[in-house]
Amino acid sequence: MKAVLLHYGKLxxxxxxxFLAVLTVLFLLLEIAPGDPVQSLIGDNPVSxxxxxxxxxxxxxDRPIWERYVIYIANVFQGNLGYSFGSSMTVSELIMSRIxxxxxxxxxxxxxxxxxxxxxxxIAASTRSRWLDGGMSGLAVALFSIPNxxxxxxxxxxxxxxxxxxxxxxxxxxxxxxxxxxxxxxPMLTMATSELAYKARIMRSSMIESxxxxxxxxxxxxxxxxxxxxxxxxMPNALLPMVTVSGYSLxxxxxxxxxxxxxxxxxxxxxxxxxxxxxxxxxxxLGVTIVITISILIINILTDVVYGLVDPRLRARFSSKxxxxx
Amino acid sequence: xxxxxKLDTEALATASRAAxxxxxxxxxxxxxxxRRESVWRGFFRKPSTIIYLGLIAVMVLASFVGPLxxxxxxxxxxxxxxxPSADFLLGTDHLGRDYxxxxxxxxxxxxxVGFSVAILCMTLGLIIGGVAxxxxxxxxxxxxxxxxxxxxLPGIVxxxxxxxxxxxxxxxxxxxxxxxxxxxxxxxxxxEAMRIAQxxxxxxxxxxxxxxxxxxxxxxxPNAMPPVIVATTMTVGRAILIESSLAFLGIxxxxxxxxxxxLNSAQSYMATGWWLALFPGLAIFIVVxxxxxxxxxxxxxxxxxxxKVK
Numbered sequence: 001m002k003a004v005l006l007h008y009g010k011l012x013x014x015x016x017x018x019f020l021a022v023l024t025v026l027f028l029l030l031e032i033a034p035g036d037p038v039q040s041l042i043g044d045n046p047v048s049x050x051x052x053x054x055x056x057x058x059x060x061x062d063r064p065i066w067e068r069y070v071i072y073i074a075n076v077f078q079g080n081l082g083y084s085f086g087s088s089m090t091v092s093e094l095i096m097s098r099i100x101x102x103x104x105x106x107x108x109x110x111x112x113x114x115x116x117x118x119x120x121x122x123i124a125a126s127t128r129s130r131w132l133d134g135g136m137s138g139l140a141v142a143l144f145s146i147p148n149x150x151x152x153x154x155x156x157x158x159x160x161x162x163x164x165x166x167x168x169x170x171x172x173x174x175x176x177x178x179x180x181x182x183x184x185x186x187p188m189l190t191m192a193t194s195e196l197a198y199k200a201r202i203m204r205s206s207m208i209e210s211x212x213x214x215x216x217x218x219x220x221x222x223x224x225x226x227x228x229x230x231x232x233x234x235m236p237n238a239l240l241p242m243v244t245v246s247g248y249s250l251x252x253x254x255x256x257x258x259x260x261x262x263x264x265x266x267x268x269x270x271x272x273x274x275x276x277x278x279x280x281x282x283x284x285x286l287g288v289t290i291v292i293t294i295s296i297l298i299i300n301i302l303t304d305v306v307y308g309l310v311d312p313r314l315r316a317r318f319s320s321k322x323x324x325x326x
Numbered sequence: 327x328x329x330x331x332k333l334d335t336e337a338l339a340t341a342s343r344a345a346x347x348x349x350x351x352x353x354x355x356x357x358x359x360x361r362r363e364s365v366w367r368g369f370f371r372k373p374s375t376i377i378y379l380g381l382i383a384v385m386v387l388a389s390f391v392g393p394l395x396x397x398x399x400x401x402x403x404x405x406x407x408x409x410p411s412a413d414f415l416l417g418t419d420h421l422g423r424d425y426x427x428x429x430x431x432x433x434x435x436x437x438x439v440g441f442s443v444a445i446l447c448m449t450l451g452l453i454i455g456g457v458a459x460x461x462x463x464x465x466x467x468x469x470x471x472x473x474x475x476x477x478x479l480p481g482i483v484x485x486x487x488x489x490x491x492x493x494x495x496x497x498x499x500x501x502x503x504x505x506x507x508x509x510x511x512x513x514x515x516x517x518e519a520m521r522i523a524q525x526x527x528x529x530x531x532x533x534x535x536x537x538x539x540x541x542x543x544x545x546x547x548p549n550a551m552p553p554v555i556v557a558t559t560m561t562v563g564r565a566i567l568i569e570s571s572l573a574f575l576g577i578x579x580x581x582x583x584x585x586x587x588x589l590n591s592a593q594s595y596m597a598t599g600w601w602l603a604l605f606p607g608l609a610i611f612i613v614v615x616x617x618x619x620x621x622x623x624x625x626x627x628x629x630x631x632x633x634k635v636k
Contacts, residue, residue, distance in 0.1 A: 014471075018478050025479075026487070033491035141622065145615040147567055149574045150589060150607030153596065161597050255480035259571050263593070273483075274575060277490040285490070289483055296478055 004308075011304055015297045022293045023076060026286055027069055033282075076290060082283035084276075091287035095269060099291070101171060102268030104179055105260065106253045109188050113195035114246050120196070121203020122238070125211065126230050137204065143197035148256070152190040152263035159186060169265035187264040191257065195249050202245045203238065210238035240311055247303025251296035369627040374619070381616040385609065389433030399427035407599050417601045420591070428588060429605050435584035436566050436610065439500055440617075443565035446504035447511050448558040452547055454508065455515025460523050460542045466516070473509035481506035482568060489577045496579045499572065503565050511557045518550035552628035559621035563614040570610050585610050 056062045060071065075082070081091035089097075124136035160168040166186055171179045210216065211234050219233040258270030265271070269288050276284035369375055393399070404424060410417045417425050458469035476484075485502045492498055522528060523546060531541045572578055573586030580587070585606040592602035 014474075017471075018475055021475050022479050029488055029491055141618050142615060145563065145567075145611060145618050147570050147574075147586070147589075147607060147610045147614075149571060149586075150603075150610065153589065153593060153603045153607065157596050157600055157603060252480050255483045258482065258486065259575065262575055273486070277486065278576070282491075285487055289479075289487055292483055293479055296480065300478070 007308075008301075008305075011301060015301060019293060019297055020073070023073060023290070024069075026289060027072055030282055030286065031065065081287035081290065084281060084284050091283050094272065094284060095287055095291050098267060098269045098272045101179070101266060102254065102257050102261070102270065104171075104184070105187055105191060105266060105268060106250070106257055108184070109191035109195065110246070110250050110253060112188070112192040113199055113249070114242075116192070116196045117199025117203055118239075118242065120200040122207050122230070122235060124200070125204045125207035125238075126234070136200070140197045140200040140204070143193050144201065146194065148190060148194050149259045149263050151193055152186065152260060155186045155190060156263070171266055187260050187266050190263065191253060191260045195253060198249060199242065199245060203242055206241045207234060207238040210234045213237065240307070243307050243310060244303060247299055247306070251299045254295050255292055365627055369624065372623065372627075375623055378616045378620040378623070381612060382620070385433060385613050385616075386437055389430055389437055392430040393427065393434075396427040396430050397424040399423060399431040407595075409599075410601050417599065419599070419602055420595055425602065425605065428583070429585070429609060432583055432585045432588050432606060433609060435496060435579065435582045436569060436586070437613070439496060439503070439569040439584070440562045440566035440613075442500045443503045443507060443569075444558050444561040446500065447508045447561050447565075448554065450504065450508040451511025451513075451515050451557075452550075452554065455512035456519050456542055456547050456550070458512070459516035459519025460538070460546055462520070462523075469512070470516075473512055476506055476509050479506075482571060485568065485572055486575065486577055489572060494572075494577050494579060496582060499569060499578065503568060507561060507565065507568075511554060511561065514553050514557050515547075515550055518553060519546050522546045522549050553625075556621055556625045556628060559617060559624055563617040563621070566610060566614055566617075 053062075060068060063071075079092060081095070083089075084091050084094050120136050120140065124133045124140075127133050127136075156168055159166045167173075167183050171183050173180065213234075215237075216229060216234050219229045224233070254269075257266075257268055258273060260266065261268045261270035262274060269291065273285060273288040275281075276288065400423060404418045407418065407420065419425050419428065454469050454473075458466045481503070484506050485499070488502050489499060492502075519542070528541055528545060531545060532538070569578075569584060570586030570589070573584045574590045576590055578584060578587050583591075588606040589603060592599070592606070596603050
């Protein structure tokens with residue numbers, strides 16, 4: 001038990017340090033970026049020097065860099081991500097209003113890509129038909145090599161413009177609240193595709209490795225059927241790398257949603273980030289990046305927890321004495 | 327360190343598995359020895375290799391030599407929105423520019439970024455991964471933490487924010503992408519270097535009194551190359567994909583539009599000119615597919631025990 005606590009304590013600590021490092025890099029990037037923040041607050045109007053000094057002082061921009069750094073870190077840890085002048089909302093409110101839309105896209109895409117990747121990878125690994133394996137592996141490489149946004153454009157051109165079956169952009173008819181399912185289909189599929197290809201490739205190599213292990217031979221020699229050997233014995237063992245990969249890919253899907261959201265005009269966090277970048281709204285840019293980083297860190301910790309739950313060898317190591325994580 | 331292996335690319339996954347499997351990858355001859363020569367010869371004789379290399383060569387030649395023969399990519403003298411025809415193989419765009427010329431010129435940017443990033447990543451990866459894996463101790467911990475940092479912050483967001491803040495010419499993009507992408511290669515080099523450092527012949531070199539830097543450069547790194555070559559190949563493809571995503575999002579050198587940037591402007595004309603959205607994407611797809619396939623068969627050739635059912 002102690003080893004488990006130590007392990008997760010270490011994990012939390014290192015996540016926290018990574019988070020601080022990310023915050024620091026963002027802060028420094030903003031510092032070295034060209035452009036005068038005071039000028040952009042004032043706008044292009046000619047103003048007196050006193051007014052300029054007033055604005056500078058009001059935002060604490062006259063303080064030394066380390067002081068601003070400490071204030072900035074303290075604010076982030078209090079959940080204060082700043083204020084967006086463009087939309088008269090705090091950055092946190094702005095992000096909260098968008099994060100649901102991104103999740104509505106990323107979570108179904110995650111489920112589809114994980115199940116699909118598992119199935120395709122397992123079949124490609126276990127089939128005796130070289131043709132089927134080659135076909136599925138080839139498909140996975142192809143989907144993996146398609147630029148995601150281009151696939152989105154092609155889907156729009158086919159299903160929305162040519163066939164007219166599905167809407168082109170947005171999350172629902174104009175003026176409606178919430179998300180309409182027919183608007184979700186294309187962006188969700190676009191997002192799932194490259195993830196699916198990636199997971200299928202990992203699953204295939206993991207399954208091949210699993211099928212080569214001795215316990216599979218044992219199961220076969222006990223006279224179990226092919227399917228039993230495959231799904232009951234080889235599969236659970238092959239799932240372990242998939243847990244890690246899926247966790248990471250979920251984090252990266254949140255970041256990658258920027259591209260899909262841009263293609264489909266999906267009003268999530270990614271689109272918010274892009275708008276903010278175009279308008280030089282640095283508070284929002286920072287805020288979204290911070291939220292994405294936090295999400296990824298949390299997902300990574302959860303991945304580690306799940307990994308510990310599903311891998312009995314790891315549990316055994318924890319319960320033994322010398323069991324701090326390698 | 328967390329107990330779960332951190333994976334972020336397909337190349338990494340297969341290649342790190344290569345690193346874990348003890349008997350492979352390492353060949354106890356210097357590069358250029360007999361076995362390696364025959365591996366390469368076999369590789370270059372495979373018809374599929376020739377097809378992939380041929381595809382890549384065609385795209386590179388078309389992008390860098392083609393513009394000498396194609397029309398002016400910025401001349402707006404032609405009719406607008408002409409579909410592909412014998413006169414304009416890829417049609418014309420919304421300003422009446424020859425789209426073939428634009429796609430070829432766009433290839434220069436995409437390919438240049440892809441190959442430059444891969445070379446930089448390989449260099450950084452060899453230095454950082456080599457030092458971390460071979461010397462171990464403090465260096466290892468520090469460099470692993472550094473790599474972890476770049477794997478937590480997703481490359482595309484960091485690149486997006488950095489490029490937006492620092493400006494976005496081609497070389498800034500190359501540097502930003504390299505900074506975010508080197509850990510994939512470094513991780514593999516590190517694992518290989520750790521493994522090779524344990525081997526008897528390295529020990530005998532040490533006993534013979536060679537300096538460790540010399541051993542690292544002349545023995546460890548060359549023997550770590552097979553999985554590194556695979557990972558670097560895959561990096562070319564990934565860099566082209568990420569660059570095109572950034573350009574599609576409007577982050578890129580507006581004077582030198584890459585394939586992604588062409589798709590960015592094509593999005594507004596999908597209903598009028600399907601060819602505008604089709605061809606640049608097809609170009610990216612062909613190049614990246616050929617590179618990934620090449621990477622796969624390189625992996626089969628250089629790390630032979632991986633991915634075979636026994």
